[in-house]
Amino acid sequence: MEPSQRTPTTLVELLQLTAEASGQKPAFIFRDKHGGRRVLSWRQIYDLAGRFAAVLKTKSIGRGHLVVTTLSNSPERVVCEFGILLSGAASVNGQCQLADGSDLLHILSKSRASSIVLDPDVPNGPWDTLKQRVILGENGHVTSEDFPHLKHVLFARRVPNNADEDFLGHLDQLTEFYQADVTPDDLMAVFTTSGTTGFSKLVVYGHKN
Numbered sequence: 001m002e003p004s005q006r007t008p009t010t011l012v013e014l015l016q017l018t019a020e021a022s023g024q025k026p027a028f029i030f031r032d033k034h035g036g037r038r039v040l041s042w043r044q045i046y047d048l049a050g051r052f053a054a055v056l057k058t059k060s061i062g063r064g065h066l067v068v069t070t071l072s073n074s075p076e077r078v079v080c081e082f083g084i085l086l087s088g089a090a091s092v093n094g095q096c097q098l099a100d101g102s103d104l105l106h107i108l109s110k111s112r113a114s115s116i117v118l119d120p121d122v123p124n125g126p127w128d129t130l131k132q133r134v135i136l137g138e139n140g141h142v143t144s145e146d147f148p149h150l151k152h153v154l155f156a157r158r159v160p161n162n163a164d165e166d167f168l169g170h171l172d173q174l175t176e177f178y179q180a181d182v183t184p185d186d187l188m189a190v191f192t193t194s195g196t197t198g199f200s201k202l203v204v205y206g207h208k209n
Helices: 011-022 042-058 075-087 102-111 126-130 167-173
Strands: 026-031 037-041 066-069 090-093 115-118 152-155 187-192 202-206
Touching: 011 042, 011 075, 026 042, 026 075, 037 042, 037 075, 042 075, 042 167, 066 075, 066 102, 075 090, 075 167, 090 102, 102 126, 102 202, 115 126
Parallel strands: 066 090, 066 115, 090 187, 115 152
Antiparallel strands: 026 037, 187 202
């Protein structure tokens, strides 16, 4: 069946079909305060997301798992979110706006997420809060008395001159690609409310939503 004749039933299918149909058309254009500009095409997003999904698979992260994402609106966040979807897991919006990081800790506790993605180089960011409560082992594996369900911390740095350390640069070097067999009934994401009561409520959405 031609791509244009297929009707997507999940966001994973929708991304795949859009990448096939739109190819190198820009999907997102990012600009920073220093005049920098980064364009991500639909094909780039799909390819990089599939490589990130393959990384998640090596850590046994997939269907039935929740992954907290704390990255700012950025190319890294886009690839991270779609990579989680392609892995079959679901993302949880990881807010960290309070000075003591208690909002992020609340989300980790309530969601019982198995993994978290963060940029450790952000000053006074999520890693500064979390590293006091976990023991970091090899390959990002963690143990924690406060969060016994948390097994992995995945670092997503932006280091333009070091492809090994740079999140997108490293993915660009990989060849393994993975796409889970996701169904409309699978969990897609956990959104956070505005938090007007003090802490955000977690709202669950599936692919069929």
